[in-house]
Amino acid sequence: MFGAKERTLSPFRAERILFHEDGLLVVDKPFGVVVHGGREGSGESLVERLSALLRASTSAREPYLGVHSRLDVGTSGALLFTTEPARNEAVRVGLEHKTLRRVYVALVAPVPGATLHASGQVKLLLRFARDKAEVCSSAPGKLAITRYRVLERTSKLALVELELETGRTHQIRATLAHLGAPIVGDELYGGPRAPRIFLHASSLSGAPLPRAVEAPLPRVFLEYFEHERVAFPSERGELEARIADAITLRAPLAGQLDTLRWICGERDLLPGLVVDQIGGIPWVNFEPGPPPGALGAILAENGLSSEVVDSAGSEKIGAEGPLRFSYTPGKRPPLDPEARHMRAELRERAPRSVLSLGCGPALLGVAAALRATEGTHVDARASFLGSFREAAELSSVTGQRFFREEPLRYVDKALRRGERYEAVLVDASQKGGLRLGPKPEDFLSACLALLRGRGLCAIWLGSGHRPRTSFMQTVAELARDRGAEKVRRISLPFEWNEPETVGFLLSFPIISSS
Structure with a gap:
């Protein structure tokens, strides 16, 4: 089981x-780790991680760690700290x-038309506004000086070495974009x-360091440069x-959560490989076929039991807080870890009456109905309804009704019957099975009309369903027209390593006009 070697x-x-x-x-900072900040006390920042490591290796209860510069969360490579206050002045x-x-x-x-030459020096005035560095022609811009040389080129890509003479926020990213050569992966x-x-701090040298310190270029840089994609590692060492x-x-999440994703496929440079902990249950999926033979041993070496690849076993009961569900080891449990934040919020809101439309593996309806006196769950697929019904029974949720019907058709009938609910949940994810159609505003408007008094309408989209700006505007307009107090976007959990751009959950309490 996961956690056996926490x-x-x-x-x-x-x-x-x-x-x-x-x-x-x-240290050689990995990409995906924020240097400082993040959620307070979560242990996820690099400063918190290094402090924990120093505490374990020294007798000091609170070892000193001086921060003098930073790397963006998506940047990897060499980063300097001080572990003695007396060294701060030399670094400064x-x-x-x-x-x-x-x-x-x-x-x-x-x-086309990029001004990236074989080498050069770029001087710009940069100002940082709205989470982005902008080139400006006068104050309040600050001078940013960057030297560069092209190491290799193909018809589409180039590897560039850069050296900073100044240290402005996003200096390299903004400079390369200004030259018409934005960094691969830097959508901003x-x-x-x-x-x-694909930005890596490759070396630090000069005083106060007694010698040059190099952070090897990650192999994925050359891999992407040559093939324009990330491949699953063929060598065991890289895997x-x-x-x-x-x-x-x-690792900071171990012991705190019973549902999380340990490996996120391509986002972790491991395309096709997903390893989840769902309600304490180990589960692995490797899309190309059977998992590599070494996978169990490698996971065990990193603190996760090799039982994760065991496909045999009888049915068991898993849990996420008060939510219960059945599973068979080796088969995917009926609980989507992506929706962890949403389930937690619905449990906290505790509506008394719930309508869930689309009974996908997010199990939003069951989570919302844990303290409800009545719940109605609608889906056209018998297997999904069965999983919902079983999870409700195992979680001791009573007063629930289940209808095998197209959710859009059910909503139309419910309006004519005058039904009203404190919470309406729409699972429009790829796994949820509910399709909003060419005019989602009509269906969402009907869902809002089903709310009673001070209500809650949740729309779950999941990853792989990146809504267009027009959809977001539609939701905002509907919420405003219905007198919404709050419109909130909920991103994927921390471990997805892409909290701002993949997967959206829109939740807003509504004052119904009905």
Whole structure:
């Protein structure tokens, strides 16, 4: 089972410590980890992870960790810290007097007309506004100086080495976009979509460091440069490294949650491989076919039991908080980990009457009905209704009705019958089976009309269903017209490593005019 070896889960891989001498610490930061900030007390930031590692290796209860610079969450590579306050001044001087050299490598996708030459120096005035660096012609822009040289080119991509003379927020990303060569994966600055931002801090050298410290270029850079895609690792060493990074990224969640995703396929540079913990249940899916023979051993080495690949076993009962469901080891449980945040919010709201339309594996209706006196669940698929009914019974949820019918048709009948609910849940995800049709505003408007008094309407889209701006505007307009107090977007959980752009859940309490 997952969690059997939680004690071995480390918040940071020791292999990523590049240098630690005389009060100076250089680490190879993995992409996907925020340097500082994040959710307070969650342990997910690099500062919290390194502090935990230092506590475990020293006698100090609160070891010192000085932060002097940062890398964006999507950027990997060499990053310098101090572990003794007396070294802060030397680092400050090194940065201010430019004796500390910072070199990066980026994989870029030049557009027609790009001004990316073989080498050059770029001077820009940058100002940071609305989470993005903008080029400006005068104050309040700050001078940003970047030197670069092209290492290799193809007809579509280029590997570029860059050195910073200044250290502005998003300096490299904005500079390359200005040259017409945005970084692959950097959608904010016009780069093509990819599993990660292909920017890596490759080396630090010069005072106060006694010698150059290099962070090896991740193999995926050359892989993508040559093939324009991320492939599943064929070499065991690379497979071990990518799995270790994925599990370490989520290590702070171990013991806190009973439903989470340990490995997220291509987002972890492991296309086709998904490893979930669902209600404490191990589950693995490898789309190309049977899991690699070494997978169980590699997972066990990283603190997860090799039982994760066991496909045999009798039916068991799993749990996520008060929610219960049955499962067979080796088969996917009827609970989608993507919807964890939404289920938690619905449990907290605790509506007394619930209508769920589309009974997909998000199990939103059961989560919302845990303390409801009545619930109605509608889906055209008998198997999904059966899973819903079973989960409701196992969770001791009573007063529920189940209808095998197209949800759109049921809504029309419910309006004519004068039915009203405190919560209407719409599962429009790819797994949910409910399709909103060419005019989603008509169906959503009908759903809002079913709300009673102070109501709640939740729309679950799930990952792989990136709504167009027009859809978001439709929801906002409907909410405003119905007197909504709040419109909230809920992103995927932290472990998906893409909290802002993949998967949306719209939840808003409504004051019904009915």
